[in-house]
Amino acid sequence: MKKVCVITSIHSPFDGRIYHKQCKSLKRAGYDVVLIAPEPEVMESNDIPLITFKRPTSIKQRIMVIYRMYNLAKKTNADIYHFHDPELMIVGFMIETFLKKPVIYDIHEHYPNTIMGRDYIPSAIKIPMKMAYICVEKLALLKISGVIYTTDEIGKRYGRYNGCKIENYPLKEMFPARKREKDPNQLIYLGGITKIRGVLELVEGFSLALKEKPNARLLFLGSFESEAFEQEVHNQIAQKGIGENVSFISRVPYEQISSYVDQSAIGILPYLPYPNHLVALPNKLFEYMAANNAIIASDFPHYARVITDSNGGMVINPEDPKDIAAKITQLLSIPEETRELGKNARKAFENKYNWSCEEKKLLGFYRSLLQR
Missing domain, CATH: 3.40.50.2000 (Glycogen Phosphorylase B;)
Structure with a gap:
């Protein structure tokens, strides 16, 4: 049985896309799944093993949590890793480099556009922050095995990489x-x-x-x-x-x-x-x-x-x-x-617009990465 480690630094462990769709689909397909995520406000019944940590509350804390995420992920000794947040690109890069395991970067948004649209980010640093993200992403994707994205518009940024479009359709x-x-x-x-x-x-x-x-x-x-x-x-x-x-x-x-x-x-x-x-x-x-x-x-x-x-x-x-x-x-x-x-x-x-259609693409993408 292949082991999957799914990682998020900001989403709830019971997030619809991460937990209820992807993790449960992988478990039904026979994978041993573990999820690393922030402590939830309310614990729900679950059948996926959770490794939780205190949720970061600032950009500085989100950056500082990177090293801890790598250590937690390393301890799972998984066969494949799947992360969901842009600050975890460095974690993915480290896993591919030091652990020699395949890594998936799951891209929820067009992050350069997201940075430019955030009112709480001072205007003076938006463009430098956007350029920094683009540079770090390009470096990380030199190592990361696969990319999951939503919409053709977002996918245009990842045409040169091993990617798969998987929409977040309902169950x-x-x-x-x-x-x-x-x-x-x-x-x-x-x-x-x-x-x-x-x-x-x-x-x-x-x-x-x-x-x-x-x-x-x-x-x-x-x-x-x-x-x-x-x-x-x-x-x-x-x-x-x-x-x-x-x-x-x-x-x-x-x-x-x-x-x-x-x-x-x-x-x-x-x-x-x-x-x-x-x-x-x-x-x-x-x-x-x-x-x-x-x-x-x-x-x-x-x-x-x-x-x-x-x-x-x-x-x-x-x-x-x-x-x-x-x-x-x-x-x-x-x-x-x-x-x-x-x-x-x-x-x-x-x-057409339901998760069962997307689940097949997710499982096929996993098989292709593990076979490589």
Whole structure:
């Protein structure tokens, strides 16, 4: 039995992509899997051995944890290593160099674009930080055996390397086919509540839609990026006088997400056109599809391709609250057509946009690396 060591320095050990999809798929395929990850806030039942450590809370701590990650990984004596965070590139390089074991770098985002889009990074150091990342990545990839990435747009950076495109599609078992009465007036926003994801524009647009559809409700399921932004959003809601129509639920265990999405008729993804959003494809889009939600999403080309392919929704200009309001009002005004869009989205999820399709690619990539 081949042993796999999966490593993350910042994600929860029960992360949907890392734990519930990749680790469990590898275990079902007969691999002995161990996961190195930060201590969780709440321990969940698990069937994957965990090695945990105190979560780093600053960029400095994220860098300092590198040497410890290498030692923890070395002790597992695995046959193949799979890491998920950019600061672990050095760990991957060390494993390939000193342990002579194959290593996979799992790239979740277009990190140079991500750096440029982070408001908390001072503008003066964004470009130097971006260039430093690119240089370190090029050096690390001279040694690292394989790269996993999402979307063709992100994959363009890795054409010269041994790569595999694996999307973060939802699990079929998490969204079983079932007939549940939806709330025709409820929209859901799923994921981190941040400024660059268009939350302020969404609240403004929703307040405009309420003038024609006063029974509409908007549910946010996720955590705020900061206390300051949380206060800003609540101030906006209070100023608009729409507090009774907007509700918030903080982070819930991964397995419970579907129960909230299932209740809603419309899923909304109003991300602003920041560099990383223009190339990455958020899993929330496909979770809406899996839950029979009609979709309202930003008019980025790669979002539009999915929506057009599935005939499961419509696109918006995320920077225009009036356009957001118009699309919300349109879908709430035609519940029969909204249900039909949701059915179309669900059908596309069942046939194409689900994890079982991606699992085969993951296992095939592992086999190719271990055979080499």
